[in-house]
């Protein structure tokens with residue numbers, strides 16, 4: 001190891017097993033029985049860097065890029081699959097909030113156990129106890145169990161211990177985000193102070209400004225490798241630019257997906273409105289009034305005729321023509337078919353026209369639409385045409401409901 005260096009990381013790689021859920025239900029278990037139980041996800045792939053004694057370095061990168069994993073390996077909470085890590089001196093760390101604290105022990109008792117983990121003797125801790133408590137600003141709370149602490153109080157205690165154990169190397173993970181502005185400022189001053197005393201510091205943070213204030217270099221971790229190492233301002237500029245580009249690309253992809261989904265939806269709606277095997281296809285639908293004139297309005301108890309011209313490309317026989325009349329709100333008000341009306345199955349062997357006369361239409365004032373279908377053998381849809389025709393019925397009497405009933409009053 002180079003004498004000038006406090007940390008040397010050489011060619012380390014780290015993968016995690018990501019376990020799949022095969023499901024809880026029998027159906028899921030049967031469907032996914034072949035699914036591998038886990039996938040090896042490479043988080044860090046052959047990364048190397050070194051940190052000089054007394055240097056402060058920031059680790060930046062987007063969520064999940066492996067910053068915390070790197071710190072955990074430096075702290076020896078976890079180990080790399082490949083590569084080596086060398087550290088010169090005593091390491092102190094502030095990783096997950098309150099890690100290493102026992103919830104049922106008081107703040108004071110936790111100071112002893114925590115500082116002992118960092119390698120301090122009982123005598124050394126006794127000497128520093130007042131300073132640690134004072135820095136934590138916990139006052140009389142120091143004798144309460146730490147499970148009763150707020151996250152800010154937890155963090156203040158953890159920070160006070162970590163910076164008072166005379167470590168040569170201090171590793172800090174996003175911890176400064178917790179705590180109020182005053183305490184953050186105080187922590188920052190303290191970090192500057194211990195840095196001035198020669199402590200090597202690595203900070204993981206999304207607060208790039210914090211890193212720029214205290215660090216000489218930044219390491220940008222991206223997709224498992226180191227993308228850039230250099231002066232924080234330069235690295236952060238490139239990092240933010242790349243993030244912005246990724247964001248734009250993601251937005252463009254989302255927009256594309258949205259357009260594709262809308263097109264798909266439009267196709268589906270068009271199919272729902274009209275589809276078939278088209279041996280015969282309706283060309284135009286007309287509604288005629290009692291005088292045989294084309295209209296879209298009839299009066300209650302008047303006759304109306306539905307004309308359905310169709311083109312035949314391939315003759316087809318035994319076809320049932322079905323007519324459904326709906327009120328505009330979707331209520332089916334009448335259903336009939338060539339079979340129900342007595343005409344029976346029809347032969348569509350050449351282009352022609354169907355004509356259906358409805359006598360004395362009983363509907364009251366509203367808007368209606370007609371669905372028409374040609375169906376063979378009960379389920380072969382030759383033509384399904386929804387809302388093939390719309391019309392209005394007007395009742396001169398202003399009655400309500402669905403159908404008009406002739407009635408006599410005495």
Ligand SMILES: Nc1ncnc2c1ncn2[C@@H]1O[C@H](COP(=O)(O)OP(=O)(O)OP(=O)(O)O)[C@@H](O)[C@H]1O
Nearest residue numbers: 016017018043061062063064065066067068069070
């Ligand atoms: N013990 C674990 N088991 C499985 N996967 C893990 C484990 N620890 C971390 N990972 C995965 O490794 C990747 C890197 O995690 P890490 O916590 O190092 O990211 P990070 O860069 O610190 O992210 P953030 O900015 O969100 O804190 C993530 O995809 C995470 O899900």
